[in-house]
Amino acid sequence: MPLNRDQCYQAMLTHDPRFDGHFFVAVRSTRIYCRPICRSKRPALENCEFYRLAAAAEVAGYRPCLRCRPELAPGQSPADSADRLASAAIKQIEAGGLQEQRVSDLASKLGVSERHLRRVLVENVGVTPIQLAQTHKLLLAKQLLTDTTLPIIDVALASGFASLRRFNALFRERYAFSPKTLREKNAKVKHLPSSLPSCICRLFYRTPFDWSSLLTFFSRRIFAGIEQLEGETYRRTVAIGSHQGWISVENDPVHSALRAEVSISLLPVLMQVLARLRRLFDLEATPKQITMHLGSLANGNPGLRVPGAFDGFEMAIRAILGQQVSVEAATTFAGRLTRHFGRSIETPFPGLTHLAPTASAIAAASEDELTRIGVTKSRARTILAIARAVANGLITLDVAVSIDQALAKLKELPGIGDWTVQYFAMRAFGWPDAFPHSDLGILKALKTKNPRHALAASENWRPWRAYAAMHLWQSLEKNL
Known part of the structure; x- marks a missing residue:
């Protein structure tokens, strides 16, 4: 359009x-x-x-x-796109989807031909996949050159360029000056200080933004050893490919941005890290538009976000562990799972000791290993089924062109029902219209015991039902 x-x-x-x-x-x-x-x-x-x-x-x-500085503009929500394939492709490319794979590989992951993917992007946004990837890399480089003191060769690496020569040439071709010239132009810019070997980036959002509610939500679901909350700061360990390290995030309301500190060890995957943080904290939401649509349900807290997921498989395990048990019980099981299957890591923060368990690590486990940490046999079978499906490449949990098809595929696995896939769609796929209508909290907030009544009521909130769910859950806390 x-x-x-x-x-x-x-x-x-x-x-x-x-x-x-x-x-x-x-x-x-x-x-x-x-x-x-x-x-x-x-x-x-x-x-x-x-x-x-x-x-x-x-x-x-x-x-x-x-x-x-266009590189600092907030991103677009999936609901903003009329074409799901174009939206999914854009998100994948912005998350470094063409750094280590070809366009044909990305197209295959999205379930289409390379020619069709190219045609859809050109028709919808006027650029090819390669052109989109080049601009995203250049704009990230522009941000790093302006806001950090990273050496130019590190800026090139962090922006996804394989060589400094190619980085300099494309930068000069697009912007008519060199990276060095831009750095000199911004020599007086005050950089964000850090006492640790790290890179600090600002991630901007649309206001209002309820940081406190996000932290409250995460605090009750912390994966001990992997995540940590200290005051108003969120931290966690990260493993992407062969790179591992840590991130520390705090709010900067004066600039309507999050201040994300990323360990230097994660520079080669910085693009992926920043994309995951945008998803985790729902930075691409349009709160004023959502509040206007939801009306009185959202008026009390127009800045409420839908907490996302840093990793799709990690979120799937969270959802499974949370089936029909309290949040506290699910968090306890998650901590045991982390200590048993997660690799250890050294960080500057005493509470961050482990990396999240990988699909391959859990896939190699037995049902008995899982039941020994307190997980029921049925839940153990479900965890093993999804871990093996992910490890063998049968399903992907970080992208969905067709939400309905992706959720139907998840429901084919044993022990995964509608509540689990809707909750997963909310948080891992960032799908704004997901709605776990059978959730006990939502039923209580709507004063009904019939999930069908809740589903019918939710029709008025489309396409923002995930935000409606968050407001319903929060209403229970206010009424305690």
Whole structure:
């Protein structure tokens, strides 16, 4: 669906923050593209072009504005896209999906041909997969060059470039100056300090943003050894491929951003780490739009987010352990599972001692090993089934082109029913319309014992039912 020029222009004139990240404004006379909130001189409508993605503006020959910095714009929610394949492909590419695999591999993962994937992206956002990946890498590099003191060769590595020479050449080709020149232009920028060997990035969100509710939710479901909450700071260990390390995240409400500190050991997978953090903290949500749709249900806390997942398999284990038991019991089982199957890791933080158990580690276990840590036999069989399916490549838990098909495939595994897949869709797939209508808390909040009544009531909240579920759960806490 093409952008409405008049609506985009009006949003730009009023600097409406609701549209930040939803489109970019390119100015023909300057060959610069901006966020709609940019405070630079307003161009005439006939001098503007509007693009859904920064990549489309760059492919058309425009350079990013050094004032409003398009690389810092919040991302787009899956609900914003009319095409699920295009949305899934964009998210995969933004998460480094083309760093170590070809376009044909990504297309295969998404269940389509390379030619079809290319056609869908061009039709929907005006760029090819390679062009999208190049822009995403360049914009991440631009952010690191401006906001950190990382050596330029490390910036190239962290941005997904295999060689410094290729990084310099593409940067100069797109932006008409070198990485070194940009670093010199921003020599007076005050960088975020750290006493640890790390890289600090800011991840921006749309306001309002309820950080405290997110931390409260996570605090009750902490994987001991893997995660840690200290005051208003969230920390966890990370393993992606052969790289392992830690992250530490805190809120910066003055700048409407999260301050994410990432250990230097994770620089080669920084793009993946940042994408996972955006998903974990639901940074791409459009809270004002959601609140307007949900009405009185959401008015009391318009900044409430749906807590996501850092890793799909880890989230699947959480969901299974949480079946028909209290949150406290599920957390206890998770800690035992971590100590038994998770590898140990050294970090600067005493509470972070283990990496999350991998699918292959659990897949190699026996049913008896799981029951010895307190898991029931039926739940042990379910955990083993999903671990072996993931380890053997039969299912993927980080992307879904068709939500219905992905959830149906999960339900084919023993012990996985509708509650589990809906909860998983909320948190791992980040699907905003997921709704676990049989959840006891939701039934209690709606004052019904019939899941069908809850499902019928939820129709009014589409396509934001996951947020409705969060508000219903929170209403129980307020009424205690």
